[in-house]
Amino acid sequence: MFTQTPQRLARKLLASPLADALTTPHGVDRYVELVRPAFSLREVRAEVVAVRRATARSVTLTLRPNANWDGFRAGQFVRLSVEIDGVRHTRCYSPASSAHAGDLLELTAHAQPDGVMSPFLRASAQPGTVVSLSQAEGDFALPEERPEQILLISGGSGITPVMSMLRTLCHEGYRGRIAFLHYARDEHDVAYGRQLAELAAGHANVRLLHGYTRKVGAGELHGRFGREHVRAAGVDPAQALTFACGPTALVDAVRETWADDGLDARLYVEQFAPPAPARVETADGHVAGSVRFARSGVETTGTAAPLLDQAEAAGLSPTHGCRMGICHTCTCRKLEGAVRDVRTGEVSTAPGELIQICVSAPVGDVTLDI
């Protein structure tokens, strides 16, 4: 296109060694982002171009990723980073849009009562905001070679990756049989209710069945997931590939059924656990658990001592300085778990946060990027 050429030339110039040398030590991104926040030479960033609030709990963001976005396979997830009250939070979301939907990406979040990110997005997401993304990840995805039949099962907010699969398949004119079983509280709580109905109406090979957990008698599926629901779907699990995503109870029920039939290899699952409580209450400050040093592949039983001491006792020698929380030499990323500041007793649980290991003790299981 006509406008593409100057843009590409500008990008080429900005990515040149000369531009790097002129902007050392900060680099090109740190200057350009101040006028074009979504620009980056390497990072995936995206601008929110539309915000839709389809149900009382959900919010759907349409994102336009920058040139670094490699696209995704239907079903995969991305890590979305958003700043809330000055702090950058990161959570995983599965795009719900078709993998062929050009340069736009659609994410839907369901506000969790104890959550941080989802209630924020539901209440405050606005077009024009720039967010950060990871490249797409995960094996819960449509294989390149499409199977002959596909069964999609989802519960609640687990609808997003399978919605993407359905949209992708319809988009590319897939001719095999598709059955879509979706479980929700009631018909008002289905984030993609209208779009599902439209796709089912427009494609003879798509059969859509709803089950409502809080509305007895409504929907085509009654009660909890079981074999009769699979029969109603009209696909043969032995022939089809099945993708199930939703709360643990639903995913476990599906998994058991497939395992009983010896069909594990034909089932892909993705489940989400309810978010960890924002705060862990501790009586004496120590909650038993294991401490894992991910990069070194070392695991040890946690004690109430600072993590630096525990790392050293496990034979590691992390970089450190003052051992009293002043110099931040030992700061590292806590990948998972909760820690307690030994100076203040404050417990923090946010995944991916930076902690000072000389003054942080584990609360339960902790994984560090050491």
Place this chain on the structure above:
Amino acid sequence: MTATTTPQLTPEQLDAFGRELDAIRERVIADLGERDASYIRRVIKAQRGLETGGRALLELGFLPPAWLAGTAALSVSKILDNMEIGHNVMHGQYDWMNDEAVNGQAFEWDTACPADQWRHSHNYVHHTHTNILGKDRDIGYGVLRMSEDQRWHPYYLGNPVYAVLLALLFQWGVALHDLEVERLHAGEASWKDKREMLQAIWRKGRRQALKDYVLFPLLAGPGAPFTLAGNLTANAVRNVWAFTIIFCGHFPEGTHEFTEEETEGETRGEWYYRQLLGSANLTGGPLFHVMSGNLSHQIEHHLFPDLPGHRYAELAVEVREICERYGLPYNSGPLHKQFGSVVRKIVKLALPGRGGGEQAPEPEPVTVAPEPARELVPA
């Protein structure tokens, strides 16, 4: 010892003093948020804007007004980059934001010193061992005699000359700081041990010099000498300013020094006490505080090195009140007065002994402890 009288507190008083300061810290940590994030982003935006504008003007440096404005903008940009942004970000003051752009361990600054070496020599060595002779290498930076307790040597006759050179070339002085040249000289460390460090300094210094002294001048074509002169001037202005502010942090009259023995096994309260007595503030307006990287609040910075610098002005009111209650001195004065006393010290200590000068009076030498349970600082 610079000061003759050191105020003394009982261990109980020191504990209470420490708890009051801990409480301030915890309160601010709980309150960190949008306000701090947008503050540091505003400063970063201003710095990058001044830098871009300044460098653009210096490409037209053959026009005197452009040269002057460009040099001024670039000087201010470098000062902001190194002090309010670099120094403070590298302390981890904004780590809680979880943003790579202001991550204390990832940040690199626009000066010759590699950030990693700075984090070691400053955040760890200096901030942990503040004003402990023999441990805090910021006392004299291994080059100057800044304490009467540093043994005199004829070398120190050049004290004022070295100070002027250090001020002009401060970025290179800082770059070489973590090498511990004095230990190399004394044979306590070998050049071989410092190989990696030297390579890092060479890599960083080369990129800095290439940018300021080769590439931007070359881009100006025939105007290259003007651009080069502007860049040299901006670096020198930043050097002298940073030197001035930093030397006012711990060397004005009234700041205390400590020995390794007296600080052994010190409690949290005693640590705060040492940070307070070893530091001195500069008075001035809001712009002055920003341009000093809020190191004008050196006392608050040393009590709370990882709290965002822009909060120090507010905290200073409380810290001063606490100090008054405990009868502890709070060393604060305008730049000309504090720097004047630093200059006098540099000149005085060029000569042997206690410098031969008059003993400076201790500001508000107060002793509040009715029965000091223990001498913190032996006379």
